[in-house]
Structure formats: structure tokens, C-alpha cells
Amino acid sequence: HSSPMATTTLPRSHIRLHLPLHTANPSYPRCCRLLPSSAISSRLQNPATTTATHYPILPPAPSPSLLVAEEASLAPRRTHRFPGSVAPPCIQDSREDLDVPADDDVLRRALEVRRAVATEALVAALSGGKAGGLTYVNNLTSRMGAFVDRIVVGAAAMRRDRSELAHQSFNARARTYIQESGVVELVKWFKHNSLTYPQIAKVVCSCSGDLEKVRRMLKWLRSIYVKGVFLGRVLAKGESLMSRSFEELEEITGYLECCGVRRDWIGHVVSRCPQLLNLSLDELETRVRFYTDMGMNENDFGTMVYDYPKVLGFFSLEEMNSKVQYLKEFGLSTEELGKMLAYKPQLMACSIEERWKPLVKYLYHLNISRDGMKRMLVVQPTIFCLDLETVIAPKVRFLQDIGVRNDAVGNVLVKFPPVLTYSLYRKLRPVVIFLRTKAGVTEDDIGKVIALDPQLMGCSIAHKLEASVKYFRSLGIYHLVLGQMVADFPTLLRYNVDVLRPKYQYLRRVMVRPLKDLIEFPRFFSYSLEHRIEPRHKVLVANRINMKLRYMLPGSDEEFAQRVQEAVERRARFEAGEATPETSGAPETPSGNGNGVAAAAACQEMEAD
Template sequence: MDRNLSESFGNDDENDNISVGLDKTESETDDDVVTDMSDSVEIEDTDEDTSVGLCEAEGDKVSSIASSKARDLSHLKKSPYDRSRLDRRPPVRPSKKERSAGLSPRTIRDDDSDDIEIESDLEGELQEEIKREMEAEPKFRRPSVTWGILLSKEHREAAREVIKYLETEGIDTNMLKQIELPTAVEVMQTRLGFLRKIGLDNEAINNYPLVLGCSVYKNMVPVLKYLKKLGFPQHWVSILVRKYPMILHASVVIDILPVIYFLRGLDIDLVDIPRVLTRYPDLLGFKTEGTMSTSVAYLVSVGVGVRHVGYMLTEYPEILGMRVATVIKPKFDYLMSLGIPQTIVARIIERRPYILGYHLESRMQSNVNHLLEIGVRKEAIPGMIAQFPDILGRILSVSAKDHASWFKDKLMLETDKVAGMIEKMPQVILIPTEMALERIRFLKSQHFTTADIGQMVSQCPQILISSIFSTLRPNLNFLTSEMKRLHTDVVDFPEYFTYSLEGRIKPRFRALTNGDRDLNCSLDWLLNCSDLEFEKRLDGRSDVVDEMVGPSFIMGGQLPGKPEKAKDESHSSEAYEAAAL
């Protein structure tokens, strides 16, 4: 039976209770609607016979009474209904006017249609029929999905023309024959044109043809507007949609907003959200209380600083999709098994979070084995990884052996010398041989022998990546012309080329030759110390007379390149910057 909107008006003589109900469906279009309610409660009369019988004066009285009583019922909107409590309430007795007018029982309905209760003293079939009708409505109303599995034969037949049109446009329709499509070709033309406008070609659409089931105005436009509000550039939107086309039929409130709030809670800046989602859009399909939460919690538990989590996830958001038991923990345990302390592993991950994306067996373990095969000592592996974590992910199956053989042939070095050179600077096995050959040729042009070059490179491999025009040539010219030293002096101290000419070499030389001082010292004594130690040496107050040994990795110590690095370090920062290339 058609649902009737019921309204009851109390009789002061009988002290009847009054309740006002609203039950208006989307299909009702009645004209007699009373909206004079302070709390936006609408009263609608769908019974034309009874509405005509009410006079105008009585209608005004009804409106005023309903308005005053609606204020008393305003608390019902602010708190959820208790079905059990309402069921125990006594039924409301209709007034005399209701019985004379034949009005239906009164109802109370929540705005969200979550809980509906009928209060009536009617018995028998009328009450049961009303209950069945109201219970048949969905208790939770959400926006309807615009595509789904079709069971109607009529819809399939109506969509045949649309399928034919898509086939002429080069779209694979195998997955579209069982989903709901618009029956008008013009509508599909609009959808297809819109998708192409935002950067999807036929290849991208064929990878996920279900995107053609999305409504432009109900699905695509709200999502794209929200992405623009987040700060997505237009070309990033195209990249995101191509990587993750499912976003076009996602709900902004239900699917996207929770992920955005979760990322903001991990200290990811709002301006970085577009870059994070564009790099790894699969985050939009994860549950925030699942893998994403556990991966971050594990990293923090093993020593990763909470303040570094935002930076790590911004640089490598794929961490949020990694399972702890099968991905993160095995790699963390393997690095510790190599002899690297847990605190150092945590700091490596803070600065290089992408190493968690390296495959454990085919990359990390394999590369360590290749290094051991070319003569690298096992106890030197932790220092190499701390200095250059990328070595765990590079392809060393060929380059390691080829570079080791090349250095042996060109520089006449023994296996242990080559291995020692790689231990000091792991990046050397990734240097292009053409680049290294240019430096070797330059040194030979400056009258260095092959044996001298081999000794220099094995002791200071940074020479192979130093610039000829800005470092090697000017430093060597200053050594021979201004300092009046032989070029062979750098054979014993090749680290001379790693110091800044203007920042350290020239100031130290001026201080050495200032006034009556005319000290004859080695380059190591002159350069390999801090400014404070150098002043003590000039004044003869230094207790350190032996030449200092270059820096080396100490287990549990400071990582090279850490911001807390002292200004008066023994070796110049240029050497570390060159090694990090």
C-alpha cells in the first residue's frame, strides 16, 4: 500500500500525547506540505481526501501546534533512538479529530532513516501492513553505485549499441558485457571523451575497462575536484589515473579521505601528499589499520626515529605496503647478521629507506657474495654498506668482476690492493671505465708512472672521480709552482687531491710560510689535521708527531655524511661528497 504521512494533533481536553512524524520518500511529489517547523521538520499530507477537508483556519492552528510540539521533540534528532525503549512505550491514542478525519497512525522518523518506529494503538492487519512496508525500506542509505552486475536481459539488449560503439573505438569489451552501461550511445561518447581528456588512451582504458562504468558527474568529477584541491598538477592526475584507474569510482569521503588523514598523521606534509599518491597510488586501496600501521610500528620499534617517519614515507611510500613478517623483518635481520648493529641499521633505513625494496635473495645476499668473491674481507662489509647502502641493490654479477680485472690490468695492482680500494670506496666498482681512464691518462701526462698511479689510486680511490679541471690540475699546479714541491710528493699522500684548494691548502701554506717560519713538513702533516691541531703544530705544542691515519668505519659509531659531523674533521668533506656520487 502507498505510504501516508501521518500527523496527529492533541486534544487539550483529553490531554493526549502528541508526536509528529515524517516519512517522505524520493518519489512523493505532493503539494500540501507544511514547513513551518523550527527544526526543519517537514509535515506532508499525502491523503488528498483528508487534506481537502481541512479548512484554512484549522490548518493554521495545526501548524502552530505542530511547531511548538516539534521543539519538544528536537532532542530525538540529537541522540540515536533506542528501539527497545520505544517498543515499551504505551501506544498513542488518536484524538477525536483524527478519528473523525480518518487519519493514519502517527510515526516518528530519524533524518538519516537509520531507525524507524511506529507508535500506534491500531491493531490487526493495518498495523502489520504498515510495519512490513516500513521495514522493507533500506535501513542505511548510501550513494548508489553506477555500475554493477546486470541480471536483466532488457538492459543487455539496450546496451548492444553501446558495445558496438566501443568496439569501433578500439575498446576491449569482453569485461563490459556483464556490467551496467548506459543505454544511450551519446552518454558513452561523453564518458569516453572525458577519459581521454584527462589523459587515458585506449591502452590505459583496456587495462581497466570497468572505468567506462563510472558516471562522469557522479563519480569522476567529484574525485578529480578533490585531487585538484589537494594540489595535484594536471599531468600528475593523468599519471595517477593511469596507475590506479579504480580511483575514478572511489568515494571521496569513504575511500580517499581516511587515507589522507592517515598520511597526515604520519607527519607527511600536505604539499607532499600528491607526490606520495602519484608514486604509490595503491595506498588508496589499503586499510589504514592493516599493513600500513604495522609496518610503521615495526620500524619504530627497532629504532627508527619517529621524527624520520614522515621523511621516509615521503621518499619511499612503498614501505606502507610491505608486510613485516615476509618483507621488512627478514631484511632487517640479514643486515644485522652481517655485523651491523641494530642502531646503525635503523639509521641506514632512515637515510636510505629504499633499500627495503631490494630483493633479499637475488640482490642483497647475491651482491654480498659477489664482493666476497673478488677478495673483499667479510669484516669490511658492514663499513661498505654503511658508507654506500646502494651497493646492496646494484647489479654486481658482472660489474664487480669486470672492474676488478680492469684495475688489475690498467694499474698493475694485486688482488688484495684492488679489494682494499673497493673497501675504502665501494662506488669504485660502479664507475664507468671511460671516466677512470681519463684520470689515469691525465696523471700520466703529468709524468706519473703506472706504478705511482696504482699506488695513489689504491690508497685514495676518490682520485678516479675527481674533476680534472677543477681539482686535479689546479691542485697539482699549486703544489709544483707555489709550494715548490715535487709532483711525486702526492704519491705518498694522494689525499692531497681531496682537500679544497681555497678552503684548506692555500690558508695552511700561507700560515706555514708566514713570518720567520720556514718549516719543512710533509703534506700529511700540513693538511691531515684540524685547524686547532694545526695551530698547536705551528707553535710546537702538539703532542701528536706521527702522521694521522685516515678515517675508518667504527661499529656503532657515526655514519659518514651525518649532519652532526664536526667541522674540524681530519679529512675534508669534499672526499665524502665525492664518494657519495
């Protein structure tokens, strides 16, 4: 009989010793085993003694897993290689699908492996040196491809040039190159000075492998007073700075100093506009002549460059010329334009199409002529640097909302252009609220007050308006009466109290005039005490005549003398009985408007009380 054969699993030691893969099953019966050849021949010769022949059952075919294990046992052991080494190329019979030869493909793969190893070494060095977290270091090294290539080249050169490192692996030589370059300390310093990782990578890759030159450049920048927080920014923005010699840089700074930029200002200028150090000396001289030909002296040019360094080194000459020609279309002369640019060089940063043309069109619709725009440019050039939609238009709508007529808004802007530069919620609205509540100006008169004297919008409430209101209230003028006086003469609140007090004392003590005369004619405070009020009062006293303030103070001296002569003649005719009292008293009769009469009546009631 026969029994099923069992397949045994061979241990790994059996595979290593190359033993036979299959053996006879010991559980088979003895009769099933193969007989010796002598026994077989004897049985063939004596068939009587021959019994039934039992043929052995062959073992099954080996499984695929066993064949793989056998092949692995026969393969040679893989030789140990350090990380980054190149495996020998596998020669293929057919290379029709490859676009490059076998040698180039091998070299390319080898270079990629070396770059990967150098990148890992750089990441490990930066992380170990506490230059930043892992994400920061990975982002930084991903932009430092040029420096990684220098690590690969430098580590390979160490094996040839330095015998003490020839026996070391590529990894060890790469770490040595990174350590000797000092890139870790340099990255930490840049990060401490608030440089972003793209800027750090740009500076490190632009130094052509000589990080020592970066340190020398930082020392030179400190010598021209560039502050530490701007050192990295100057290196990152100065594209060709690392490729220039220190002699060329000294020529540029020396020329700027000769043109009016003080030595201690150069650091500030270079910090705000590092592109200046990228210019050649000839190009810099051309740009300087562009401004000096407008009539700028050294002081104006130096302060202009200090206020806005980009005006000299950031914009192209074509762009600067086009903006100057556009500004000249408003009627500005070359000298006026030079003074304006010296005062507000930020005009060069404004776009003609996006900023100036829409603003000019908007001002034209407000009935502002070209001469008015010219005055706005000369008085307040900042207006042409403001945004139309977010800054100028809301303030114009505010003026219209408080009662300024549409045809008067343009006159307000031309008369006082700085009104467009003030904050709407911190300056303009508080002034209007103060005039309405504290100064007594009514809602119907507030628009007229602003239209007559828009300079009120620029006065300080705490230091100017409030002090003036308190002074007039201390004279006994009621709240509503003061509002009527301000409506008649809005400039009243802009005078200094020290100027108002002597004039009021002279009016009450020397001229012996009642308070109602002041209420009827608040412009009294606009005339000079020494040159107008006192001399004319003496003339009236000498001629024994009296006039209302509105006839006494306005007009020239010739007109005043003529009025005095007419009053003297009328008095003489009256004394001679040739004139009636009504005729002789015409100049002395007040001829104010309704507000003045009402204010005088209120004052009389106040004095009666």
C-alpha cells in the same frame, strides 16, 4: 498347384494416397482365385460337377518398416516454426520423476532456447562486424551472459512496445536490439585499446544495459587526461565506476587536486590505480590524512601519489598501519618516515612476512646493528623493496669473493647502501675489472680499496674513473705506482680533474715540491687549496721552515700552529748549538709506510730516467 507369393514394395505415392497395402499377385493361376458366391452355391447343389476346391493362400503379415511408413502417412504435417519458437509441451501422464511443475519446466526450456538464439545472433553480429575471429567471438560471448539476457528481454519488449516490429520474428528483433545498442563498435574500440576479452565482457556487462553511459564515461575520462591506451583498463578495474554519478567523480578529482595532485597528473594517477574512483569521499579523506599526519606537505604528497598511485587507493588502512608501525621499530621518527615514504612510496607494496623480516635477519647476520639498518633505510629505502635471494645475496657474495672481509661487509653496506641496488654484471664487476687492469690495484689490495671507499662502485667508468686515471698517468706516474696510491687513498679516483689540476700546479710551481711528495701523500688532493694548502704554505714560508705534506696539512689550525712553533724553537736551538740535527729534523723526516717509500723510490728512478 500353387506358386510362392511375391511381396511388392510400395512407392511413396501409394502411401500418401492411403491405398491398400496388399494386392493379389497377378501371376497366380486363375483357378487359385476366389470364385463368385453363385458359382459356389451351384457346385454345392451339384456335387457331381464339383471338382477339387483350391483355397487361396493369404498374403504374409506386413513388415515393421511398412507399418512405420503407414503411421507416418497418417500423422498430420508439422507446422512451420521460426528458430527459437517453443514447441507445445508433451503432456505426460506420470510426472513423478520431475522436480518442477510442467509450466516451470516449459518456461525454463523456452528461456534456454531464447538465450541460445540471442547468443547466435550476437556471435553473428560480432563476426560480421569484424570484431574478431570466430574463436575470439565465442570466448567473448561465453562471458557476456548478462548482456545476452538483456538481448532476450529487449527483443521481447520490442514486440510489445514497438508496433512496427511486432510482426517480426524473435531473431530479427534480437538483431535489431544488438544493432541499436552499438555493442559491436564498442567491442572493436576496446579491442583496439588492448583490452582482453574478459575485460571487455566485464565492462559491457557492468553498464546495466546502457552502453551510452559507457561512451559518456569515456568522454569524462578523456577530460581528466586519461590516455586512450588506459581508458579500457580504467573501466575494467573500476568495479563500481559505472554505477557512480559524474558529480561524485568530480568531487574525488577536485579533492585530489586540492591535496597537491596537479590536474594534468590526475589522468596518470587514475590510469595506474582505477580503484581510487571506487572510494567514497570520506574514505579518501581518511587516507589522505594518514599521510599528511606524517608531516607531508602538498608537494610531497602530490609527488608521492604521482610516483606510485597505489599507495593511496589500493591497500587497506589496516595493512598500511601495520607497515608503518614495523618501520618505526628501526628508530625512525614520524617525520623521517613521512620523508622516506614520500621518496619511496613503493615500500607500501612490500610484505612484512615475505620481504622485510627475512631481510632484517640476513642483515643481522652480517653484523649490521639497528642503527645501521636505519641508516640504510634513510639513505636508500629501495633496499627494503629488493628480493633477498636473487638481488641482495649475490652481491654480498661478490664482495666476499673479491677480498672484502666478512666482518667488513656490513660496514660496506652501511657506508654505501646503494651498492645493493646496482647491477652485478653491468656495474659492480666492470668497476672491479677496471680497478684491477687500468688503475693498477693488485688482487691483494682490491678488497681493501672497496672496504675503505665503497663509493668507487658507484662511479661511472667512462665519465669519472677513466678520466682520473688518464690524468694521473699524464703526470708521469707509473701504472703500479698509481695502484699503490689508490690502495693508500682510494678516494683519489673520485675527484674531478678540474679540482685536481689547480692543486697539482700549486704544488709544483709555488711550493716547488717534487712528485715523490705527492706519491708519498696522495691525500694532498683531499684538502682545500684556498682554505688549507695555500694559507699553511704561507705560514711555513714566513717562518722559514719546511715540513713534509703529511705534517703540514692534517690536523686543526691550533695543532698546526703548535707544530710550527715547535719547529721554530728547534731551529733556534740548533742555530745556538743547543740541539743536534737529528732532533731538529724529526718533523721533516718522512715517516710513511712501506708503500710510500717504495713509491718514492720508483718516482726517483723515473725522474733519473
